[in-house]
Amino acid sequence: MLVDGMALLFRAFYATAVSGQFMINSKGVPTNGIHGFVKHFLTAITKFNPTHVAVCWDMGSKTFRTEMFQDYKANRSEPPVELMPQFDLVKELVEAFDVPNIGLAGFEADDCIGTIAKNCDDHLSVSILTGDRDILQLLDHRISVILLQKGYGNYLVHTKESFYEEKGIxxxxxxxxxxxxxxxxxxxxxxxxxxxxxxxxxxxxxxxxxxxxxxxxxxxxxxxxxxxxxxxxxxxxxxxxEIKCDVPIDYVLEDAIYQINRDKVLTKFDEFEFRGLHRLVDQQKEYA
Known part of the structure; x- marks a missing residue:
């Protein structure tokens, strides 16, 4: 399972930010986006039970696309101040799950996802977890896309066949x-x-x-x-x-084997002052 980290983090942040629930902890750090990210992340893993998991990220707003067209995504405002510290902290949390964080300056998360999905061994099936329909162009005989729907645990799963049924292309x-x-x-x-x-x-x-x-x-x-x-x-x-599928990223498939260390994860939860997420960890089937 390849996870679009930005899609999960932004969705989680804005779901609670609209009502001002930033979950500011005792250190004065907002954690609402990270908290929601974890819920999306673990709920999907419990449902789809992947053997390997990696999370891909955008690495800054400037990419080869902004070099081609300076107005690319220029309509997007700066992230809210409450979200800014959560970009690095959420990667810390992913590391606590012993799941690789993958990203490369100059490219988007979609390009990293496309590169891994299209170039891994042909016998491997790949699922992509995102809220972004742009990624549907990657669908093929072994790549499916899990689109997040409203709430937690609600998904629209697309295959190349279901995409053709919907769009006619x-x-x-x-x-x-x-x-x-x-x-x-x-x-x-x-x-x-x-x-x-x-x-x-x-x-x-x-x-x-x-x-x-x-x-x-x-x-x-x-x-x-x-x-x-x-x-x-x-x-x-x-x-x-077009999503680039030849990004020069370094990754090792074995590093993405999903096998979490429960104590390590719960220690990170305590550090972030999270409550109510322990049960999601206990639903996981593999422990290191």
């Missing part, structure tokens, strides 16, 4: 879908005036961006004009949308 075509329609959350526009419905129809007919461009004479004049006017942004958006 294959997972790898999602890159071309985002190239056409853009992504407001990542702040790149795609082709102005082309939304998801039109983009899906074009991909179902012509397979990918190259196929569409080779058949511009067959599509409506309005769609042809929009694509021709935004051709440069179409190609750039496709590069921004």
């Amino acid at each position: 294959h997972p790898e075509q999602m890159i071309d879908l985002k190239a056409l329609m853009g992504d407001p959350s990542d702040n790149y526009p795609g082709v102005k005036g082309i939304g998801e419905k039109t983009a899906l129809k074009l991909l179902q007919s012509y397979n990918n961006v190259d196929g569409i461009l080779a058949n511009l004479h067959q599509i409506s004049k309005a769609q042809k004009t929009k694509i021709e006017q935004d051709l440069e942004m179409l190609h750039l958006s496709r590069k921004l949308a």
